[in-house]
Each structure stands twice: as structure tokens, then as C-alpha cells.
Amino acid sequence: MAFFSKLKDRLFKSSAKLEKGLDAIVEEGAEAAVSQPDVSPEPAPVETPVETPVETPAEPPVEAPVAPPVEVPAEAPKETPTEAPSEVPNAPAQEDKVQPAPVRTEPVAKPMPKPSLTPVPTPKPESVETPKAGLLGRLIGRGKAEEPRRVLDDEMLEQLEDLLVGADMGVDTALRVTANMAEGRYGKRLSAREIKELLAGEVARIMEPVARPMPIYEKRPQVVLVVGVNGSGKTTTIGKLASQFKAAGKKVVIAAGDTFRAAAVEQLQVWGDRAGVPVLTAPEGSDPASLAFDAMTRAQEDGADLLMIDTAGRLQNRADLMEELAKIVRVIRKKDETAPHNTLLVLDATTGQNALNQVETFQKLADVSGLVMTKLDGTAKGGVLVALADKFGLPIHAIGVGEQIDDLAPFDPEEFAAALTGLEGS
Numbered sequence: 001m002a003f004f005s006k007l008k009d010r011l012f013k014s015s016a017k018l019e020k021g022l023d024a025i026v027e028e029g030a031e032a033a034v035s036q037p038d039v040s041p042e043p044a045p046v047e048t049p050v051e052t053p054v055e056t057p058a059e060p061p062v063e064a065p066v067a068p069p070v071e072v073p074a075e076a077p078k079e080t081p082t083e084a085p086s087e088v089p090n091a092p093a094q095e096d097k098v099q100p101a102p103v104r105t106e107p108v109a110k111p112m113p114k115p116s117l118t119p120v121p122t123p124k125p126e127s128v129e130t131p132k133a134g135l136l137g138r139l140i141g142r143g144k145a146e147e148p149r150r151v152l153d154d155e156m157l158e159q160l161e162d163l164l165v166g167a168d169m170g171v172d173t174a175l176r177v178t179a180n181m182a183e184g185r186y187g188k189r190l191s192a193r194e195i196k197e198l199l200a201g202e203v204a205r206i207m208e209p210v211a212r213p214m215p216i217y218e219k220r221p222q223v224v225l226v227v228g229v230n231g232s233g234k235t236t237t238i239g240k241l242a243s244q245f246k247a248a249g250k251k252v253v254i255a256a257g258d259t260f261r262a263a264a265v266e267q268l269q270v271w272g273d274r275a276g277v278p279v280l281t282a283p284e285g286s287d288p289a290s291l292a293f294d295a296m297t298r299a300q301e302d303g304a305d306l307l308m309i310d311t312a313g314r315l316q317n318r319a320d321l322m323e324e325l326a327k328i329v330r331v332i333r334k335k336d337e338t339a340p341h342n343t344l345l346v347l348d349a350t351t352g353q354n355a356l357n358q359v360e361t362f363q364k365l366a367d368v369s370g371l372v373m374t375k376l377d378g379t380a381k382g383g384v385l386v387a388l389a390d391k392f393g394l395p396i397h398a399i400g401v402g403e404q405i406d407d408l409a410p411f412d413p414e415e416f417a418a419a420l421t422g423l424e425g426s
């Protein structure tokens with residue numbers, strides 16, 4: 001199965017929610033579609049008045065400049081370059097070719113520049129000559145004249161905003177996205193598909209700057225600290241990443257740093273076995289920093305490429321957690337002052353807007369350098385990724401789309417946008 005279909009399949013709850021909502025918005029205010037073909041195939045007679053012809057009474061009054069019958073392109077403008085999506089996700093291997101300089105030479109924890117607050121002018125769509133929908137066209141579903149269309153006005157924009165807020169995009173992002181969608185199109189008649197394409201284009205534009213695989217450095221061992229609240233998917237993500245790194249030829253060691261929960265340690269051992277990677281553990285209740293130090297020693301002795309350190313995620317006592325994370329960092333820096341080279345924050349997509357609070361909290365506790373978003377399968381809250389990208393600009397290294405070892409994919413903005421909005425892959 002192509003990865004696009006898999007992602008769309010897995011994101012079905014988010015996509016179904018947006019897709020149905022968009023269809024309903026257009027249908028609700030749609031004009032009589034058949035009497036409103038997109039484009040008159042006949043050249044207009046010279047004496048044709050500028051106003052809407054009398055024989056199209058279904059056109060509702062519009063306050064804004066009246067749109068010509070068709071000015072909306074059949075395809076939304078593609079503004080973001082696409083990397084060839086990989087059937088088998090392998091983020092580490094991709095990045096490995098680049099081998100960037102060690103992490104401390106660049107401010108990895110600093111948020112990337114935020115997208116501009118002002119709507120980005122969208123290229124004005126050129127008129128598209130839509131061929132007259134013949135019987136064959138209608139039979140195969142290409143009859144554009146059959147599509148319900150609705151004039152993009154304030155009421156429709158408000159409905160779109162509400163829909164996006166309901167899909168967990170957050171108010172600020174939803175307003176920005178709809179403003180950009182309306183740019184140059186206000187008063188025009190749009191079909192549901194055209195709106196989905198516009199929305200997908202906007203989402204992809206916001207997501208493109210943050211879609212970055214986890215950087216791999218020449219430093220050995222590269223230390224990856226994994227943080228996040230309990231249950232967000234840290235253990236599972238470490239297992240999946242370890243498996244992918246190993247498949248890419250890397251020697252990996254895992255440290256089970258959540259020493260307070262025996263079950264967490266056992267679970268990590270199970271994932272280590274699955275990935276074929278050693279997991280260093282310590283007795284329940286022992287000092288996680290001491291384990292991290294031992295793991296660092298072992299990883300150095302073994303010539304490991306990567307050391308992945310799991311951590312506790314108890315936010316109930318932030319001061320303790322902050323001290324615990326700070327101590328882990330202090331001791332591993334005794335071995336390598338540039339460590340940790342990555343601090344991954346694992347977020348559970350099903351928590352919706354709460355994910356935004358978690359980013360703020362963990363940015364105070366640790367130097368978060370990138371995000372992994374888990375449980376994107378089976379949630380209607382996938383829109384929160386757009387809000388996260390828009391608000392923080394932190395790189396999204398990968399997304400979790402299931403509980404199996406292979407269910408971790410590099411983040412592809414265009415595929416995500418298409419899957420989120422319910423567009424078919426082409």
C-alpha cells in the first residue's frame with residue numbers, strides 16, 4: 001500500500017471530520033449547480049452585459065466584487081516543494097547522508113521563524129477552461145457542472161473557521177488559514193473540492209518548514225534524550241526509532257531512565273528485544289542520572305552511534321522532574337559536554353490542544369530540539385499539528401501512526417495536508 005493511502009487510512013478520523021464538514025458547508029449554501037456551469041464553452045457575444053445573465057437566477061446577491069463564473073483553478077497552487085515520499089519510512093537514513101555539524105554549533109533548541117502573521121498573497125488564479133461535461137465525463141464523475149458551489153463570503157469564512165477550530169487547529173491558526181484561503185477569492189464560487197485543495201495548500205505551507213527528520217551527527221555516541229508526559233508514547237517511539245536506526249546500520253544503546261516504574265522498564269526491554277538493541281536498566285527507584293552516566297560509559301566503550309535515554313514524565317511535581325532532567329544532563333556532560341545532541345519531546349495527538357501546553361512546559365524543563373507526534377491514527381485531533389507548527393515552529397521529526405514497530409513515519413507536509421483534508425491521492 002502506498003504510504004499516502006496508509007496515512008490517509010490511519011488519519012481517517014481527522015480527515016473524515018474535516019471532509020464531511022467542508023462538504024456540508026458548501027452544500028448548505030450551494031447554488032443550483034447544474035444551472036451554473038463553471039465556464040460557458042461558447043464565446044460570449046459582444047453585447048453581453050457585464051452583470052450575471054438573467055437566466056441564472058440561482059446566483060445569490062454578493063456584496064464583494066462579483067466573481068466571474070469560473071476563476072478558481074481546478075488545482076490549488078502548490079507552494080511547497082515535495083520530497084519523494086518513501087514507501088518504507090526511514091528518516092534517520094535520509095538525514096544521515098547530510099551529516100550536519102555537531103549540534104552545539106547550531107541553535108537546535110531555538111524555535112524556527114514563525115510564519116508571517118499577515119496573510120501571504122496567494123497567486124491569483126487564472127481562468128481555467130473547463131471542458132463541457134459530456135455524458136462520459138458525468139459518468140466518470142468529472143462533470144464539474146455537477147459540483148455544488150458556494151460563494152465565499154463572510155458567513156462561509158466563519159463556518160470554515162469554526163470547522164478548523166473544531167479540528168483542533170486553534171483559533172489563531174484557523175483565522176490565519178481562512179484569511180489566506182480567502183485572499184483573492186472573496187466573492188467567488190467554490191466547490192468543496194476546491195476548498196479542500198486550498199486548505200491542503202495552506203496546511204502544507206505552514207507545515208513545510210517544520211518537516212525535518214531527526215538530525216544525525218558525526219558525534220559518537222549521539223545522545224538522544226526523550227521527554228514527554230507519561231503515556232504519550234515515549235517507550236514505543238524509542239523502540240520504533242531504535243529499530244529504524246538499527247536498520248540504517250547504526251549501533252544503538254537504550255537507557256531505561258524512568259527508574260521509578262518497574263513496568264516502564266519492562267516495557268522498554270520488550271521494545272529493545274523487538275528492535276534487537278540492548279537496554280540498560282537500574283533497580284527500581286535508583287537515580288536516573290546515575291543510570292544515564294553508566295549508559296554513557298557503556299555506549300562509549302561499545303562504540304555505539306546512538307544512546308537513547310528514556311525519562312520519567314511525571315508532571316505532577318514539575319520541580320522534581322526539572323531537577324531530575326537537569327541532573328541527567330549534568331552527568332552526561334561530564335562525559336561529553338556537547339550532549340545531549342537531541343532532546344525529543346513526544347506528544348500524544350489525541351490530547352488535542354493540551355499538546356500546546358505540554359510543549360510550553362517541556363520547553364521550560366528541557367532544551368526541546370524536536371517533536372514526535374504519536375497516535376495520529378484514530379484521532380480526530382490531527383489539526384493540532386498545524387497549530388503546533390504555526391505557534392512553535394519546532395521541527396516535527398516523525399509521526400506515530402500505530403502500535404507496531406514500523407508505525408513511525410517521517411513527517412511529509414503535503415501528504416499530511418492531503419490526508420487531513422480528505423483529498424484523494426493523485
Ligand SMILES: Nc1nc2c(ncn2[C@@H]2O[C@H](COP(=O)(O)OP(=O)(O)OP(=O)(O)O)[C@@H](O)[C@H]2O)c(=O)[nH]1
Nearest residue numbers: 230231232233234235236264374375400401402403
Ligand atoms: N495507536 C497508537 N498507539 C500508540 C502509538 N504510540 C504509542 N502508542 C500506545 O500508547 C500507549 C502508551 O505508550 P508508551 O510508549 O508506553 O508511552 P510512555 O510515554 O512511555 O508511557 P509511560 O511508560 O507511562 O511513561 C501504549 O499502549 C502504546 O502502544 C501510536 O502512534 N499509535
